[in-house]
Amino acid sequence: MMDHQTVTVTQVADNMCMSPKTLNRRIQYLTGEGAKRYITRIQLEQARIMLLQDCDIPIVEIGNCCGFEDHSSFTRTFTQNVGMSPSDYRMTRGNG
Numbered sequence: 001m002m003d004h005q006t007v008t009v010t011q012v013a014d015n016m017c018m019s020p021k022t023l024n025r026r027i028q029y030l031t032g033e034g035a036k037r038y039i040t041r042i043q044l045e046q047a048r049i050m051l052l053q054d055c056d057i058p059i060v061e062i063g064n065c066c067g068f069e070d071h072s073s074f075t076r077t078f079t080q081n082v083g084m085s086p087s088d089y090r091m092t093r094g095n096g
Helices: 009-015 020-031 035-053 059-065 071-082 086-093
Strands: none
Touching: 009 020, 009 035, 020 035, 035 059, 035 071, 035 086, 059 071, 059 086, 071 086
């Protein structure tokens, strides 16, 4: 679902034929975190992989591919959760 679109709890719940409340409760039970936080974590894991796999892909495109609305929300969310910006992550962890 993340490919070039913003992913919401409601969309995921609809795709799984359940209410957002039920989805949140089940994800909370399985992971210990809410559905929104879980979705964000999956998006960031995908972004981290992409940042290191191909240094030719622009960071803004990686954010879009992972379902973030815009570059600033991607950079802000990534920095808050990973502790460094996407470009710093790519430079320190990858070959770029």
